[in-house]
Amino acid sequence: MTMKAVRYYSKKDIRVEDVAPPSGPLGDDMVLIEPLVCGICGTDLHEYIAGPIVTPATPHVYSGATLPQILGHEFSARVIETGRNVTHVKPGSRVSIQPLISPRDDYYGRRGLFHLSEKMACVGLSWEWGGMGERAVVNGYNVFPVPDTVSDVQAAMIEPAAVALYGVDRGGVTSGSSVLVSGVGPIGALVLLAVKAAGATTIFVSELNPNRRALAQQLVPEAIVFDPRETDALQLFRDHTEEGVGLDVALECVGAEASLNLCAEAVRRRGTVVQVGLHMKPAAVDAMLWALKDITVEATWCYPVQIWPRVASMIGAGILPVEKIVTATIRPEDVVEQGFEALLDPKASHMKILVDMKA
Known part of the structure; x- marks a missing residue:
């Protein structure tokens, strides 16, 4: 069995290909998810134009990930399976992914400043999986459940x-x-x-x-x-x-x-x-x-990871209409031409392009 994934190899080399999905027993603190909608970020564009920059050409110091990299760190997903220690979501839960991955017990981790760890990795940039694949495995702390007032598109825009x-x-x-x-x-x-x-x-x-x-x-x-x-x-x-x-x-x-x-x-x-x-x-x-x-x-660098529920509640209340900046939604197969190249066109009027992983 294979799954479709958008993988970054090097500068101007992004391929949509069939890869093996996550397999084997799920770690106690891990979650198996099905990505729904995924944004293309400026960081992804930088990798495409001039990389590898933050994508790991050699194994990442914390995650061990190495190129090629499944892209996508701004995304919504549905939970398929959870490890036994994960209690805040269950199979079927709709979630927004907080993609930062770092030690819980280093200098910054002990202070709750997870985004400042010198060993930080990121889903979709320096982790084995990303939002532009049909399946992904992330840590329990990477998934935040979203209320029904927040759509899949909006949940992808929380990051x-x-x-x-x-x-x-x-x-x-x-x-x-x-x-x-x-x-x-x-x-x-x-x-x-x-x-x-x-x-x-x-x-x-x-x-x-x-x-x-x-x-x-x-x-x-x-x-x-x-x-x-x-x-x-x-x-x-x-x-x-x-x-x-x-x-x-x-x-x-x-x-x-x-x-x-x-x-x-x-x-x-x-x-x-x-x-x-x-x-x-x-x-x-x-x-x-x-x-x-x-x-x-x-x-500023990134965000304190605890900000997720607050952003979701602002979106749900209608005071942060994040979906209004989305200018196109495309299929994974079209990600290079209609995604990366479209965003790089200086005459184009695109702002945010999302990839619909179910299309």
Whole structure:
């Protein structure tokens, strides 16, 4: 018996092939799952363009996984079987996958900071299984049951939404905040939704791509959306804040130097800049400006894994409509052409592409 899986071999080499499914007795703390819907992430794109980066060319220090890698770390699933120690889900349970895997007993694990372990692995990137396969085995702590108010598509979006919500948390965005979201890729779009959910009342969006500006305006109609190349952004912020002091919080969601510096310029004295986007190279910053304004700069990595039920409840309540950023749903067979290549097309209007594993 075989199963279909999307496997990453190396740069520009992703294959849809038949592989052996998980077999043998299930570990006491493990769960056998059937992936339902799986997102393509920016991390997956980086691997495709320039990898292997985080996918393991040599056996992973903690998981032992090695290439080729079944992709997919943003996904929903149905439980097929559970190990005897797993009590929070049962066969048939619909779940969202929290993909981070790390020791429970190292320095960070003992403190509940599982996302900071130096040995961290990730389902779909550095683990034997991933969301773009018909079956997968994960740890009990990787599966979170979702209520009926959360669809399979929404459950697949909890992982990127967790990244976004963590950034908004770290910025201290609250009801009445004035906020800049710089960059509206998939994470920036979710940050925009999370900022709205947190109660921000003056929301600015900086984005170069006209398609993405249009989507941002649809997501939050009252947001002030602009192209930083064509707008005097600082004048715009002055015009919309008390005494022209600037904004409470700016969230950098691009990973670009110009975007980071715009955020530092945007905030008022004692404001907060949150680094959400990942920078692929060093950025030159005006550290003197940071000092003069007495600002706080927060940088984020992943998310605290305990955030899952909170994201699910926000989605279920309708205040975090994550499904609105999905621009296509495709079959696993079409993942390279209609998924990876479509997302890399600079003229395309795609934001988030999901793979329907049941299609």
